[in-house]
Amino acid sequence: MTQAETQPNPAQQRAALEDMRRAAAVLARVQDPLLRGQYAHLAGRIEALIEILDAGGVPAGGQP
Amino acid sequence: MITGETFSSASPHLGRLAAMNRASLEALQLRRIQALLERLYARNPFYRDRMDAAGVRPEHIRSLEDFRKRIPVATKQDFLADQEAHPPFGRRLGVPREDVALVTLTGGTSGQGQEVYGRTQRDVHMLGYLHQLPWTMAGLRPGDVAFNCVPAGGMTTGGWGPGEGFRIAGATAFHVGGSLATDAKIDMMLRFREAHFIYASTNYHHTLAEGFRRRGIRPAEGFPMMRTLFTAAEGYPIEWAQELEAFWGCRLHEGYGSTQGVGFIASTCECGAVRQGGSRGCMHFLEWENYAEVIDPDTGEPVGPGEEGEIVLTNLGVEASPVLRFATRDRARFIPHHACGCGRPWNGIEAGGIARYDDMMKIRGNNVWPLSVDNAVFSHAHVEEYAGRVFVDHAGRTEVEVRLALKNDAPADEAWREDLCRTLTERIKAATNVLMNVRVIPREDLPSFSYKARRWTDERREGMRTERRT
Numbered sequence: 001m002t003q004a005e006t007q008p009n010p011a012q013q014r015a016a017l018e019d020m021r022r023a024a025a026v027l028a029r030v031q032d033p034l035l036r037g038q039y040a041h042l043a044g045r046i047e048a049l050i051e052i053l054d055a056g057g058v059p060a061g062g063q064p
Numbered sequence: 065m066i067t068g069e070t071f072s073s074a075s076p077h078l079g080r081l082a083a084m085n086r087a088s089l090e091a092l093q094l095r096r097i098q099a100l101l102e103r104l105y106a107r108n109p110f111y112r113d114r115m116d117a118a119g120v121r122p123e124h125i126r127s128l129e130d131f132r133k134r135i136p137v138a139t140k141q142d143f144l145a146d147q148e149a150h151p152p153f154g155r156r157l158g159v160p161r162e163d164v165a166l167v168t169l170t171g172g173t174s175g176q177g178q179e180v181y182g183r184t185q186r187d188v189h190m191l192g193y194l195h196q197l198p199w200t201m202a203g204l205r206p207g208d209v210a211f212n213c214v215p216a217g218g219m220t221t222g223g224w225g226p227g228e229g230f231r232i233a234g235a236t237a238f239h240v241g242g243s244l245a246t247d248a249k250i251d252m253m254l255r256f257r258e259a260h261f262i263y264a265s266t267n268y269h270h271t272l273a274e275g276f277r278r279r280g281i282r283p284a285e286g287f288p289m290m291r292t293l294f295t296a297a298e299g300y301p302i303e304w305a306q307e308l309e310a311f312w313g314c315r316l317h318e319g320y321g322s323t324q325g326v327g328f329i330a331s332t333c334e335c336g337a338v339r340q341g342g343s344r345g346c347m348h349f350l351e352w353e354n355y356a357e358v359i360d361p362d363t364g365e366p367v368g369p370g371e372e373g374e375i376v377l378t379n380l381g382v383e384a385s386p387v388l389r390f391a392t393r394d395r396a397r398f399i400p401h402h403a404c405g406c407g408r409p410w411n412g413i414e415a416g417g418i419a420r421y422d423d424m425m426k427i428r429g430n431n432v433w434p435l436s437v438d439n440a441v442f443s444h445a446h447v448e449e450y451a452g453r454v455f456v457d458h459a460g461r462t463e464v465e466v467r468l469a470l471k472n473d474a475p476a477d478e479a480w481r482e483d484l485c486r487t488l489t490e491r492i493k494a495a496t497n498v499l500m501n502v503r504v505i506p507r508e509d510l511p512s513f514s515y516k517a518r519r520w521t522d523e524r525r526e527g528m529r530t531e532r533r534t
Contacts, residue, residue, distance in 0.1 A: 034075040034197065037206045037234025 010058040017053065018060070020046045070334055071201045072408070078201070081352055082408045086401065089409050090128055093355050096380040097131055098122065104388065108158035110146050111388055114138070132357065137364070137376060137391045144177045157182050159384045166191075169219045170323050171431040181221070181323055181385040188228060190353075190381055191221065194327025195229025197350060201331055202317035203292040204261050206234030211253060213264035213272065214429070215242025221323040222297075222429075226263060229327070235261070241268075246275040253287070260291045265429045266298035267462045267524075273311055274460035284313030292317055295337070296328075298426040298524075300416050305338045318415045320347050320396070324377055324387045329354050330413055333406040337415040344417065346399045348410035353381055358398040358413065361391070361421060369400045374421060375413070395419045425522055427454060428462055430497045434520050437500075440491040441466065444484065446474035449510050452500070455523040462524060464500040466492065469507035 008016065024043035030036055054060075072082035084092070101122035104111040115121060120134045146154035153161065164182035171178070183191065196204075204210065212226045216239045230237035238256075240249045241264070249272065253259055264272060276283055283290065293308065293316045305316050315336040321328035330347035337345045349356040355378040358367050367373035375394045379386045396413035404412065425432045434452065441450050449469045457463045468488070475481075485502040492500050 032075045032077050033205050034077050034200050037196070038193070038232045040206075040234055041232045 010053065010056070014050070014053050014058045014060070017046055017050050021050065070406075071203075074205075075200065082410075084409055086409045089351060092352060093380070094128055094131075096352075097128070097355060097378065098125060100378070100380060100386070100388070101125055101135075104158065104386070108156060108386075110154060110156035110158070113155075128355075131355075131389075132366075135389050137389045138387065139391050140176060140179060140393070143179050147177075147180055153180050153182050153385065157385050159184055164384060166224060167219070168221045168224065168323055171220070179323070183326070183385070184383045187326060187383050188224075189232070191225050191326050192228030192232045194321070194325065194329075194350070194353065195225040196233040197353075198317075198319045198328045198331030199229060199233060199261065199263070199292075199294060201333060202261075202294050203315070204233055204235060208233075208235045208260035208291070209256065209258045210235045210237045210261040210263065211249070211259060212237055212239045213241040213249065213262065213268050221326065222321075225321075225327045246271055247279075250275050250279065250281070254281075257287070258289060259287050260289055261294065262290070262292070263294045265426075266295045266300045267426075267428055269293060269295055269308060269316075270304070270456070270460050270462075273308060276311075283311060288313070290314045294319065296321060297429055299418060302338055302342060302344060302416065305416065306342065309336075309338065318345070318347060320375075320394075320413065320418055322377075322392065322394070324379075324390050324392065325354060326379060326382050329356055329375075329377060332415055333404065333408065335404065335406055339405075345415040346404040346406075346412040347415050348401070348404070348406075348408065348412040351410050354379055356411075357389075358396060367398050369398060369403060372397050393421045393424075395421050423520065425454060425520065427464060427496075427498050432496045432498055436495040437466065437492055438519075440495045441468065441488055443491060444488060446470050446484070447488075448507060450519060451510050452520040453523065454520070464498060466500045466502045467505045467510065468502065469510045470504060 021043075024039065024046050027039040028043055030039055072079040081089075101115075105115060105122050106112075114136055118134065118136050124134060125131050143154060143156065146156055153164075157164070159182070161182070163184050165185045166183040166188050168181045168183065169178040170181075210230050210233075212230065214222055214226055216227055217223045227237070227239060238252060240252055244252065262269070262272070273283075290312055291314055293312055293314060295316060296319045309316050316338065317332045318337045319328040319332070320330040328350065330349045332345045332347050335345045339345050357376040358373040359365060359376055360367055361374040372395055375392045375396055377390045377392055378388050396418050399412045399414055401409050401411045423434045425434075437450075437452060441447050447468055448471045451467050453465045453467075455463055455465070466488070468485075470481075481504050485504065489500065489502045492498070492502070
């Protein structure tokens, strides 16, 4: 199997990021001052990556 | 014992680490050390060769004592030799070069060479965490406004760690270091008014306080929400720390960190840099992220409570360019965990007293070794001897004076001497990053040395003590 065949396609990338966004929403409920900002930082990066995919024509639902 | 809200009651994560007994903490360290040794033996040829040369394999390390006795200490010279043989990172990098997301260097003013460190994406997060962690212990909370007075960016760990640390802390950070003059920093603070946390070197805290005094502003009144002053990099007299706290109306905290530590290695608890009663606080080692030993450099044995020794460092959670029993040459007084009074199981070192086994001086945030100045000064053929003096002037600034004695055959005219002083000022600045005042004095005003030269005096502690104000 080639590298092109094994790497996730844009729809799979989008789906994985949506899973991460749901996970980040769970983590965002943590109030520990040591972790709260770290989770917010992670959530911000995931949101930005989803927007980058949006701009590249990979909408929610994972269909390009 | 501390009462009221503590960082370990505010943070369940830190609360669990604080509630461990010493045996559990050491068992955690041993597990992480064993995992580290397995990883390094499999993937890091520099450390694998050193373990092979010492006749030890990861499975031989069954206790912390085994680790201390069987794993050899690594030195700066070992790292430089590795880099020389395998440039630029050396074989101790231990990850594919393509995985390096940040490159940092040590200061390079030792005259011995700069260590090169690669850091992975994961390491960069840990770099931020190892800044955020001590700041959280010192009172920084998500949403706080923080002023970072340390110059940002560049090739140093200290240039990048604060930015990463404040970001993942969820703080609103103003990176005013290096880019704004002291008055402009004060203007910025006055403009936004809300400020909870300041991070600066010891010397810069002094400069900033002098700036406020010069303008007749009392920060304790102007910034009543200020919670924490955090310092690092230089020692200080305890009276200075007490005055700074009174001036600002908040606590002074201190961290001990380094490039090799990927940020802070130790930090003060709620007791602060100065305890109630006026004794020095304890910087607790962040022992679940690093294994820090304080040893007698002559015998290699751990020092006793209250004794001074060299800090030997092992990273427990660093991927690229990790250090394994690295001899830092940093000298500190060992404080066992039970001597602090905060009740946590973390050993530490005395606040305000970090020094060097070599002659390195911290001047305005720069590591300055006399050897670097020697090289610059004695590069001029007419210089016979010199003496250097670091002191705090009447305005509270750290100043450095270099007094030269010339050889008998040096020209006597004033213009030539002024040109010489200008030239050497530039050479010293290039070698150390510190601007020093160079002047010529008669040879008989300088001592002669029959064995090792001791050309430098550091009068800052005394200077800040005599210059203190109320």
